[in-house]
Amino acid sequence: MRWAIADGWTITRRDLAHWANQPGQIVAGLLFPVMIVLMFGYLFGGGMTVPGGGDYREFLMPGMFALTMVFGLETTYAAVSADAARGVTDRFRSLPMASSAVVTGRAAADLLNSALALAVLVGCGLAVGWRAEAGPGRAALALGLVLLLRFALLWLGIWLGLVVGKPEALVAVQILVWPVGFLSSALVSPATMPGWLGAIAEWNPLSATAAAARELFGNPGWGGDSWAAQHAITLAVAWPLVIVAVFFPLSIRAFRRLGG
Amino acid sequence: MSYGTLYGMIRVTGLAKRFGATPALDSLDLHVPEGQVHGLLGPNGAGKTTLVRILTTLLRPGAGQARVAGFDVVRQAADVRRHIGLVGQHAAVDELLTGRQNLAMFARLSHLPPRAAAARADELLDQFGLADAGSKPAKDYSGGMRRRLDLAAGLILAPPVLFLDEPTTGLDPRARDQVWSAIRDLAGRGATILLTTQYLEEADRLADKISIIDGGRLAAAGTPAELKATIGGDRIEVVAASAADLPAVAALLGPYARIDADARRVSAPAPDRVAALTRAVRGLEEAAIAAEDIGVRRPTLDEVFLRLTERTA
Ligand SMILES: Nc1ncnc2c1ncn2[C@@H]1O[C@H](COP(=O)(O)OP(=O)(O)O)[C@@H](O)[C@H]1O
Ligand SMILES: [Mg+2]
Numbered sequence: 001m002r003w004a005i006a007d008g009w010t011i012t013r014r015d016l017a018h019w020a021n022q023p024g025q026i027v028a029g030l031l032f033p034v035m036i037v038l039m040f041g042y043l044f045g046g047g048m049t050v051p052g053g054g055d056y057r058e059f060l061m062p063g064m065f066a067l068t069m070v071f072g073l074e075t076t077y078a079a080v081s082a083d084a085a086r087g088v089t090d091r092f093r094s095l096p097m098a099s100s101a102v103v104t105g106r107a108a109a110d111l112l113n114s115a116l117a118l119a120v121l122v123g124c125g126l127a128v129g130w131r132a133e134a135g136p137g138r139a140a141l142a143l144g145l146v147l148l149l150r151f152a153l154l155w156l157g158i159w160l161g162l163v164v165g166k167p168e169a170l171v172a173v174q175i176l177v178w179p180v181g182f183l184s185s186a187l188v189s190p191a192t193m194p195g196w197l198g199a200i201a202e203w204n205p206l207s208a209t210a211a212a213a214r215e216l217f218g219n220p221g222w223g224g225d226s227w228a229a230q231h232a233i234t235l236a237v238a239w240p241l242v243i244v245a246v247f248f249p250l251s252i253r254a255f256r257r258l259g260g
Numbered sequence: 261m262s263y264g265t266l267y268g269m270i271r272v273t274g275l276a277k278r279f280g281a282t283p284a285l286d287s288l289d290l291h292v293p294e295g296q297v298h299g300l301l302g303p304n305g306a307g308k309t310t311l312v313r314i315l316t317t318l319l320r321p322g323a324g325q326a327r328v329a330g331f332d333v334v335r336q337a338a339d340v341r342r343h344i345g346l347v348g349q350h351a352a353v354d355e356l357l358t359g360r361q362n363l364a365m366f367a368r369l370s371h372l373p374p375r376a377a378a379a380r381a382d383e384l385l386d387q388f389g390l391a392d393a394g395s396k397p398a399k400d401y402s403g404g405m406r407r408r409l410d411l412a413a414g415l416i417l418a419p420p421v422l423f424l425d426e427p428t429t430g431l432d433p434r435a436r437d438q439v440w441s442a443i444r445d446l447a448g449r450g451a452t453i454l455l456t457t458q459y460l461e462e463a464d465r466l467a468d469k470i471s472i473i474d475g476g477r478l479a480a481a482g483t484p485a486e487l488k489a490t491i492g493g494d495r496i497e498v499v500a501a502s503a504a505d506l507p508a509v510a511a512l513l514g515p516y517a518r519i520d521a522d523a524r525r526v527s528a529p530a531p532d533r534v535a536a537l538t539r540a541v542r543g544l545e546e547a548a549i550a551a552e553d554i555g556v557r558r559p560t561l562d563e564v565f566l567r568l569t570e571r572t573a
Contacts, residue, residue: 018356090348096417097371
């Protein structure tokens with residue numbers, strides 16, 4: 001048990017060393033969501049209306065927080081598949097280390113990475129006029145829900161990385177991630193989408209987290225009257241739990257399966 | 261006396277593994293005593309990597325038993341891992357970390373305390389001629405440097421048993437020589453080494469004993485000299501000036517002589533080399549047979565390899 005934690009931390013520190021060795025990479029990764037904020041907030045923002053009235057950038061920020069967590073899936077996939085393809089995972093498995101550390105260390109590193117991305121985005125939001133109107137307690141809860149989504153998607157990323165194991169398939173993961181990102185209430189109101197697309201967008205786990213965060217931050221929502229829209233916080237807890245319940249065991253199984 | 265000297269550091273009995281319908285290993289037996297460099301020679305797809313992965317606890321065997329340093333690879337996997345070093349077929353180093361960071365990380369994961377891990381990393385960098393490159397990210401290393409870093413990473417705990425899976429495949433001759441000398445150095449320190457290779461030359465130069473596998477089965481085993489002997493050993497060859505003399509020459513060379521009429525050549529086993537040559541020369545003289553050429557030839561390991569693997573291919 002002691003080794004499980006110590007070894008996990010060694011693996012996490014390895015990622016921190018990656019950041020230090022490649023500051024350009026990490027800065028680019030952090031700036032990408034900021035760029036989307038600026039693009040949607042200023043470039044397209046003029047054409048966006050929030051159904052209940054209210055400022056589009058206030059609506060946008062919680063959506064961007066959640067969307068950035070979904071993009072994190074690509075980071076996880078890239079790291080896990082690269083290790084598998086290069087034989088680094090095998091080397092870890094041949095060492096007398098706690099084998100759980102390979103997965104837990106990765107999880108902690110990715111959560112740290114996402115927490116940093118979130119901090120940068122919060123700063124960016126404050127700079128463009130977004131505020132957490134409902135007080136620090138509820139704001140912390142909102143950020144917690146956002147990170148919970150990231151935590152859940154970690155296991156999807158790890159599972160995909162282990163079973164696919166091909167770094168070059170990252171493009172396919174992106175093709176999977178982007179529609180999920182845009183077919184949601186993260187950037188626009190589902191009310192503006194054609195009926196069935198709007199329904200999918202409403203039930204999207206990303207929408208649930210975005211809507212819950214808007215509610216907790218006291219930001220304008222898109223004000224749908226479906227069950228999903230009315231129970232955003234419940235869904236923002238339930239969806240990640242479901243994802244963890246499915247993909248955590250699958251990840252562990254995939255890791256064990258590496259041993260044929 | 262240690263376990264290794266008594267029972268061998270690697271003991272494989274009836275090992276089998278299949279992937280779907282493909283049998284990658286088929287009732288394989290292998291015994292490597294302590295301190296031996298054992299060459300596992302086989303063409304691509306022979307099952308070399310599969311065997312190494314099973315012995316290093318990365319893959320479960322389908323059937324049979326395997327013990328490394330006295331520990332069962334399935335039931336005592338953790339003990340096995342404490343006694344082995346693995347250098348896999350692809351250089352398994354973290355490209356984004358420096359050489360030093362790579363070694364220190366693997367040392368920490370081998371449960372050396374922080375200070376000892378750092379010291380071990382420096383020591384290994386020195387030993388493998390990477391001290392100057394220690395602070396450069398591994399992605400900027402040449403193929404040979406990366407391979408040496410990989411080799412160093414497999415040696416953190418100075419493991420008594422070392423698995424090297426095609427350690428020189430894809431390297432240029434200079435880098436290959438560096439890896440070879442590193443392996444000789446390790447062998448000199450008494451490590452037991454299982455070295456897989458597709459190159460006969462590599463096995464011939466480095467290994468004390470060679471097992472040739474093909475299609476997951478053992479095709480032959482022995483010292484390089486023994487293997488050369490298995491396809492008949494040394495042969496004496498006489499090229500007669502006239503085809504009419506061939507039967508007489510064959511009679512001279514003994515009951516196992518083979519006639520190749522097109523080449524006007526007679527050949528026969530000559531385990532006693534010089535004596536056989538002397539006998540033949542004298543015999544030819546006495547019978548007044550003119551020979552165009554006469555000599556004793558030792559088969560190359562290539563011939564052994566080709567002969568053994570074309571049979572099953
Ligand atoms: N993970 C795997 N899944 C399916 N087939 C495999 C797998 N690994 C190896 N094989 C097959 O097993 C056989 C032996 O492969 P391998 O041990 O890699 O040979 P070598 O290392 O000697 O080239 C080959 O036919 C190969 O295609
Ligand atoms: Mg191989």
